[in-house]
Amino acid sequence: MLIFAGGHLLPGNVGRAMLGPFADPTAVEVLNHKMGTDRPVLVQYADWIAGFLTGDLGESYAYRAPVAPFLLTALANSAKLAAVAFVLVVPLGIFGGVVAALYRGRAADRILSVAGLSATVVPEFVSGIVLILIFGVWLRWFPISATWKEDAGPFTQLYHLILPSIPLVLILFGYIARMARAGMIEALDADYTRTAVLKGLSYPQVIWRHVLRNALLPTISVIATQTVYLIGGLVVIEILFHYQGIGSLIYTAAKKKDFPMLQAGVMAIGALFALTTLLADLLYARLNPRIRYGGRE
Amino acid sequence: MTDISARDHTWRDDLRRLFRSVTFDIGAVIVLFWVGCAIFGPSLVPHDPFADDLLNSLLPPSSDHWFGTDQLGRDVFSRVIVGARDILTVAPIATLLSTLLGTALGLTMGYFGGFIDEALSRLVDAVLALPTVIVALLALTALGTSTLTVLFVIAFSFAPIIARTVRSAVLTEVGLDYVAAAELRRENTFYILFVEILPNVLPPILVETTVRLGYAIFTVATLSFIGFGIQPPSPDWGLSISANYGMIGGGFWWTVLFDSLAIASLVVGINLVADGIESTLND
Numbered sequence: 001m002l003i004f005a006g007g008h009l010l011p012g013n014v015g016r017a018m019l020g021p022f023a024d025p026t027a028v029e030v031l032n033h034k035m036g037t038d039r040p041v042l043v044q045y046a047d048w049i050a051g052f053l054t055g056d057l058g059e060s061y062a063y064r065a066p067v068a069p070f071l072l073t074a075l076a077n078s079a080k081l082a083a084v085a086f087v088l089v090v091p092l093g094i095f096g097g098v099v100a101a102l103y104r105g106r107a108a109d110r111i112l113s114v115a116g117l118s119a120t121v122v123p124e125f126v127s128g129i130v131l132i133l134i135f136g137v138w139l140r141w142f143p144i145s146a147t148w149k150e151d152a153g154p155f156t157q158l159y160h161l162i163l164p165s166i167p168l169v170l171i172l173f174g175y176i177a178r179m180a181r182a183g184m185i186e187a188l189d190a191d192y193t194r195t196a197v198l199k200g201l202s203y204p205q206v207i208w209r210h211v212l213r214n215a216l217l218p219t220i221s222v223i224a225t226q227t228v229y230l231i232g233g234l235v236v237i238e239i240l241f242h243y244q245g246i247g248s249l250i251y252t253a254a255k256k257k258d259f260p261m262l263q264a265g266v267m268a269i270g271a272l273f274a275l276t277t278l279l280a281d282l283l284y285a286r287l288n289p290r291i292r293y294g295g296r297e
Numbered sequence: 298m299t300d301i302s303a304r305d306h307t308w309r310d311d312l313r314r315l316f317r318s319v320t321f322d323i324g325a326v327i328v329l330f331w332v333g334c335a336i337f338g339p340s341l342v343p344h345d346p347f348a349d350d351l352l353n354s355l356l357p358p359s360s361d362h363w364f365g366t367d368q369l370g371r372d373v374f375s376r377v378i379v380g381a382r383d384i385l386t387v388a389p390i391a392t393l394l395s396t397l398l399g400t401a402l403g404l405t406m407g408y409f410g411g412f413i414d415e416a417l418s419r420l421v422d423a424v425l426a427l428p429t430v431i432v433a434l435l436a437l438t439a440l441g442t443s444t445l446t447v448l449f450v451i452a453f454s455f456a457p458i459i460a461r462t463v464r465s466a467v468l469t470e471v472g473l474d475y476v477a478a479a480e481l482r483r484e485n486t487f488y489i490l491f492v493e494i495l496p497n498v499l500p501p502i503l504v505e506t507t508v509r510l511g512y513a514i515f516t517v518a519t520l521s522f523i524g525f526g527i528q529p530p531s532p533d534w535g536l537s538i539s540a541n542y543g544m545i546g547g548g549f550w551w552t553v554l555f556d557s558l559a560i561a562s563l564v565v566g567i568n569l570v571a572d573g574i575e576s577t578l579n580d
Binding site: 114117118120121123125126127129130132133136138229231232233235239240250254255257262266269270 | 320427428429430431434435437438511512515518519522523524525535538542545548550553554557558560561564565567568569572
C-alpha cells in the first residue's frame with residue numbers, strides 16, 4: 001500500500017515542480033521554441049506524461065536532439081558512481097553501527113556517533129575539495145577528474161571513481177551507522193536475545209543468529225530513502241569532478257534553461273525513488289522472518 | 298520526558314548540564330567564533346576583502362597575507378573572516394522561517410488529525426521525495442537567482458521535516474488531561490494550540506531547529522558553490538571555492554582550503570551544539 005501511495009504521489013510532485021518553469025515569464029522564451037506551450041499547463045502535462053510512458057522524452061533545446069540518449073548515458077554513469085559509493089558505505093556503516101551498539105555508552109560509541117554525525121553535515125563539495133587536495137594534488141594517488149579515456153577498462157573506471165565516491169560515503173555513513181546502532185540496541189534489549197543468552201548460546205552465536213538479522217531490518221529502509229539524498233549529492237560531486245552523470249545533466253539543463261532535459265532528468269529521479277522504495281520493501285519482506293516463515297510453513 | 302510539570306523545575310539544571318557537556322562547549326565556541334567574525338569581521342581584518350591587487354595575485358601564504366591571495370590579488374584571510382557574514386544571515390533566517398511554518402503545520406496536523414492530517418501528510422511526503430538541491434535548482438531556474446528565492450526554497454523544503462517532528466510530539470500531548478481541560482473550558486483552538494500545547498513540545502522543536510540550521514548552512518553553501526546561491530562579489534565561502542577550484546590542479550591550494558575548513562568547522566560546530574542539546578534533553 002505504501003508503495004502504491006509512493007508511486008502515485010511522485011508524478012503529482014514532479015508536475016508541481018514543472019509548473020514553476022511554465023508559469024513564469026521565462027515561458028515567453030519557451031514559446032519561441034515552436035513548442036505548443038500556449039496550451040493550458042494541464043494539457044501539456046498530460047501530453048508529456050504520455051510521452052514519458054512511451055519513451056518519448058521530447059527534444060533538448062540546447063542540443064537540438066532527442067533527450068532520451070543523453071539521459072540514459074547520464075543515468076548509467078551516475079549508477080556506476082552510486083554503486084561504488086554504496087558498496088563502500090553499506091558494510092562500513094553497518095559495521096560502525098554494530099560496533100557502536102556493542103560498546104554502547106562507552107568512548108567508542110561516542111566517538112563513532114559524533115564523528116558519524118559530523119561527517120553527515122559537511123557539504124560534499126567541501127570534503128571533495130579537501131580529498132582532491134590531499135590525494136589528488138599533494139599525494140597524487142588518485143586522478144582529480146572522474147572522466148576517463150574512451151577505451152578505459154573497468155578497473156581504470158573504478159580507479160577514477162574512488163575519490164568522487166568518498167564524499168558520498170562520508171555523508172551516508174552517519175545515517176546508516178545511526179540506524180544500525182538503534183536497531184542493534186533494540187534487538188540486544190529484546191526478550192528473544194535474553195532467551196538466546198539464557199539457553200546457553202555463545203556470544204558470537206547470539207549476535208550473528210539472533211541480533212543482527214532483526215537489527216538490520218530498519219536499516220534497509222533508511223538505505224532506500226537515502227537514495228533521494230544521494231542524487232542531490234551527485235549534482236555537486238559530478239560538477240566538482242567533471243563527471244557526466246544525471247546530476248551534471250540536470251545542472252547543465254538548469255543553467256541553459258533546457259526545460260525538456262530538466263524535466264526528463266527530474267522525472268527520472270522521481271521514478272528512481274519509487275523504484276528503490278519498491279525494492280527496499282521487497283527486500284524487507286524477504287528478510288523479515290515473520291513474513292517468510294508465514295509463507296513457507 | 299513523560300512528566301511535563303517536573304521538566305519546568307529542572308530547566309536550570311538542564312542548562313547547567315548543557316554547559317558541562319563537552320560536545321556542546323566545543324560546538325558553542327566554534328559557532329560563537331564565526332558569529333563574532335560575521336559581526337565584527339569587517340572592522341578587524343588586515344586587508345579590504347574586496348580590494349583587487351592584480352600585481353599580487355595568487356601569492357602563497359606569507360606574513361603579509363596569512364592565507365595568501367586569490368586570482369584577483371584579494372587577501373584570502375580577510376575574505377574567509379568576512380565570508381561568514383552572508384551565510385550566517387541567510388541560513389538562520391531560512392531556518393527561522395521553516396521552523397515557524399513547520400511548527401504551525403505540525404500543530405495543526407497533530408491536533409486535528411483525520412482528513413486534515415492525511416492531506417497535509419501527503420503534501421509533506423511529496424516535498425520530501427525530491428532532494429533539496431534539485432528543488433532549489435528548479436525554483437531558481439524558474440524564478441531567477443536571488444537570495445530571497447534561496448531563503449524561501451530552504452524554508453519550504455525544511456518546513457515539512459519540522460512539521461513531522463512537531464506532529465509526532467503533539468500526538469502524545471493531545472490525549473493528556475490538560476488539553477481536555479482546556480477544551481472543556483471552551484478555549485478557542487488557537488489558544489489551545491499555541492498557548493497550551495506549544496510550550497510542551499518546545500524541546501523537540503529546539504533540537505530539530507538546531508539540526509536544521511546545520512543543514513541550512515549545508516544547503517546555502519552548496520547552492521552558492523553551484524552558482525545558484527549567494528552571488529559575487531560576496532566573499533562567501535562556497536562562492537570562493539566555486540571561483541577557485543578550477544585551478545586546484547595548479548597547486549593553488551590556499552585559495553580553496555581555508556574556505557572549505559571554514560564551512561566544515563561551522564557545520565560541525567552547529568552539529569555538536571545540536572548533539573549537546575539533544576542528549577541533555579533526553580537524559
